[in-house]
Amino acid sequence: MLIEEDTVPEPNSDLAVETSDLVKHFGDTRAVDGVDLKVPSGTVFGILGPNGAGKTTVVRMLATLLIPDAGHARVLGHDVVREADAVRSRVSLTGQFASVDEDLTGLENLILLARLLGISKTRSRERAAELLDAFGLEDAADRQVKKYSGGMRRRIDIAASILATPDVLFLDEPTTGLDPRSRNQVWDIVRVLVAGGTTVLLTTQYLDEADQLANRIAVVDHGKVIAEGTSGELKASVGSGAVHVRLRDAGQRPEAERVLTERLGTEVYLEHDPVALTARSADAGRVSGAISELTASGIAVAEFSLGQPSLDEVFLALTGHPAEENDEETEEAA
Amino acid sequence: MSTHSASTHVHNGTPAVDEKLLAALSTRERPTRPNPVQVSLTFGWRALLKIKHVPEQLFDVTMFPIMFTLMFTYLFGGALAGSPREYIQDLLPGILVLTVAMITMYTGLGINKDINKGVFDRFRSLPIWRPAVLVGALFGDVLRYTLASIIVIGLGLLLGFRPDGGALGVVAAVALLLVFAFSLSWVWTALGFLMRTEESLMAVSMMILFPLTFISNVFVDPSTMPGWLQAFVDVNPITHLSSASRGLMHGDVDTSQIGWVLLACVVFVAVFGPLTMRLFRKKE
Numbered sequence: 001m002l003i004e005e006d007t008v009p010e011p012n013s014d015l016a017v018e019t020s021d022l023v024k025h026f027g028d029t030r031a032v033d034g035v036d037l038k039v040p041s042g043t044v045f046g047i048l049g050p051n052g053a054g055k056t057t058v059v060r061m062l063a064t065l066l067i068p069d070a071g072h073a074r075v076l077g078h079d080v081v082r083e084a085d086a087v088r089s090r091v092s093l094t095g096q097f098a099s100v101d102e103d104l105t106g107l108e109n110l111i112l113l114a115r116l117l118g119i120s121k122t123r124s125r126e127r128a129a130e131l132l133d134a135f136g137l138e139d140a141a142d143r144q145v146k147k148y149s150g151g152m153r154r155r156i157d158i159a160a161s162i163l164a165t166p167d168v169l170f171l172d173e174p175t176t177g178l179d180p181r182s183r184n185q186v187w188d189i190v191r192v193l194v195a196g197g198t199t200v201l202l203t204t205q206y207l208d209e210a211d212q213l214a215n216r217i218a219v220v221d222h223g224k225v226i227a228e229g230t231s232g233e234l235k236a237s238v239g240s241g242a243v244h245v246r247l248r249d250a251g252q253r254p255e256a257e258r259v260l261t262e263r264l265g266t267e268v269y270l271e272h273d274p275v276a277l278t279a280r281s282a283d284a285g286r287v288s289g290a291i292s293e294l295t296a297s298g299i300a301v302a303e304f305s306l307g308q309p310s311l312d313e314v315f316l317a318l319t320g321h322p323a324e325e326n327d328e329e330t331e332e333a334a
Numbered sequence: 335m336s337t338h339s340a341s342t343h344v345h346n347g348t349p350a351v352d353e354k355l356l357a358a359l360s361t362r363e364r365p366t367r368p369n370p371v372q373v374s375l376t377f378g379w380r381a382l383l384k385i386k387h388v389p390e391q392l393f394d395v396t397m398f399p400i401m402f403t404l405m406f407t408y409l410f411g412g413a414l415a416g417s418p419r420e421y422i423q424d425l426l427p428g429i430l431v432l433t434v435a436m437i438t439m440y441t442g443l444g445i446n447k448d449i450n451k452g453v454f455d456r457f458r459s460l461p462i463w464r465p466a467v468l469v470g471a472l473f474g475d476v477l478r479y480t481l482a483s484i485i486v487i488g489l490g491l492l493l494g495f496r497p498d499g500g501a502l503g504v505v506a507a508v509a510l511l512l513v514f515a516f517s518l519s520w521v522w523t524a525l526g527f528l529m530r531t532e533e534s535l536m537a538v539s540m541m542i543l544f545p546l547t548f549i550s551n552v553f554v555d556p557s558t559m560p561g562w563l564q565a566f567v568d569v570n571p572i573t574h575l576s577s578a579s580r581g582l583m584h585g586d587v588d589t590s591q592i593g594w595v596l597l598a599c600v601v602f603v604a605v606f607g608p609l610t611m612r613l614f615r616k617k618e
């Protein structure tokens with residue numbers, strides 16, 4: 001009786017964002033190359049990818065700032081091209097780079113945008129003051145935004161996006177360059193918004209962040225989704241866990257690599273940091289054995305930890321190359 | 335041993351901050367979409383705020399007029415009309431037109447600067463009547479043009495300019511000039527979208543403005559010019575505007591000149607308004 005259910009191409013009301021085969025070229029660069037996304041309403045969805053992966057381009061198309069070359073995208077059931085105004089009235093975007101007027105003060109910026117949204121004069125003032133207070137910017141209210149620090153800019157930018165609570169909020173790398181405290185604040189904002197029913201789509205370069213916040217994660221590389229799932233599913237696809245070791249002396253790394261490979265029985269990855277090594281292993285017993293052996297063979301270990309795989313490792317596992325190399329490859333291809 | 339990427343989230347914020355955050359985020363009111371007039375006025379307010387915070391941008395509307403008025407009055411006055419005082423009676427309405435036409439160029443530069451900054455993206459992602467972004471900016475510009483006009487006329491009066499048409503004539507001339515400047519500004523908004531960099535925009539604007547303002551009847555009577563040049567002077571809207579402006583200020587206006595000016599205004603807005611909006615939509 002339910003056979004036909006799956007084949008109906010109707011917009012799905014449970015999905016806040018739905019894209020099919022989305023494509024965007026810039027000259028010869030295939031910035032977005034056939035992206036399919038399904039973001040359930042009321043969840044946090046993370047787009048994880050290295051520099052130049054196409055994250056910003058996807059988000060800008062969804063926020064109606066860029067017109068796709070091919071494919072479709074629906075936000076809250078509205079087509080982003082044909083029903084752009086309907087989309088605009090229900091979503092907000094906090095771009096990767098500050099998108100408030102640098103010459104104006106924080107307070108003036110918020111009042112300006114509140115007025116543009118149609119909030120009354122008195123209410124705009126109240127709302128602006130309320131948000132500045134909540135975001136810890138009350139002391140900077142009357143200072144021009146160009147005199148703000150990076151973290152303050154980020155916060156005023158997010159505040160500007162939630163003057164009227166959006167149904168879908170796009171955050172493009174909301175915490176890149178923030179200190180841990182400001183980053184936690186941004187995470188809190190996201191959690192509170194989602195608890196209130198807003199759907200959040202965020203891009204990030206940090207697996208850690210996607211893991212902390214996102215219900216589902218899409219990993220993108222070269223404009224394509226190369227993996228999608230919950231963070232648990234992604235980690236499982238990479239391998240259960242990783243051991244990170246830092247040495248005191250970079251010269252001892254080849255020796256440490258040999259010992260670890262032998263004792264853990266897995267491949268050891270040499271990080272860019274000349275004193276750091278990473279290996280995939282979740283077996284605490286084996287790991288402690290390996291560390292003891294390092295010490296026993298006279299290799300000074302500065303610190304070690306067991307943790308989740310990093311973005312690098314996810315990339316290594318999914319694509320066979322570490323994330324950092326992407327930039328060069330993209331440039332070569334262009 | 336803290337390089338662990340799986341560290342659990344630690345709350346650093348005080349509970350008070352979190353409560354404020356909760357309260358601030360709990361309002362889920364959805365405002366009604368504002369009408370085009372409200373939005374344009376809001377953008378006009380933004381232009382005023384920018385003047386307040388960056389008063390240096392008034393440099394062009396104060397220094398240009400003073401420099402032009404003094405320079406041309408004393409440079410050409412003796413030679414062309416016997417004395418600067420004689421000359422300024424005819425020159426001042428023209429210099430006013432030239433000055434304001436020159437500074438309309440900055441409208442395009444303002445738009446161009448905005449586009450290259452993130453704030454333009456934010457405006458584009460709002461559900462608003464889009465031309466308001468430009469109309470509002472033009473409101474701010476009209477204020478600058480008014481300021482420039484007051485400076486030119488004030489200085490002119492000091493130097494001996496005596497309009498026979500009285501205050502009413504002067505106000506009428508300025509009003510016509512403001513309408514013209516507003517209309518001409520759409521040429522610069524279109525160019526502001528078209529040109530990638532400020533430098534190229536500046537170069538193109540100058541290339542249009544210099545012939546437009548100088549090949550006119552602002553400085554001299556065109557009757558001594560060669561025929562082909564006269565032909566250009568005769569169709570140049572700046573010529574009609576400065577004739578109309580002289581007429582209004584001295585109380586002997588030829589209404590057909592005003593008609594020509596208004597026609598030019600309609601053409602500017604009808605051609606460059608839609609062109610600007612088209613470029614606006616296409617802008618990525």
Ligand SMILES: Nc1ncnc2c1ncn2[C@@H]1O[C@H](COP(=O)(O)OP(=O)(O)OP(=O)(O)O)[C@@H](O)[C@H]1O
Binds near residue numbers: 027056057058
């Ligand atoms: N306006 C543009 N013109 C030309 N190329 C562009 C433009 N915008 C993006 N690109 C190219 O498209 C590709 C994807 O860029 P995009 O900004 O979407 O990446 P990203 O994942 O957001 O990277 P980052 O982490 O550095 O922000 C890159 O190769 C970039 O050079």
Ligand SMILES: [Mg+2]
Binds near residue numbers: 056096173
């Ligand atoms: Mg980006």
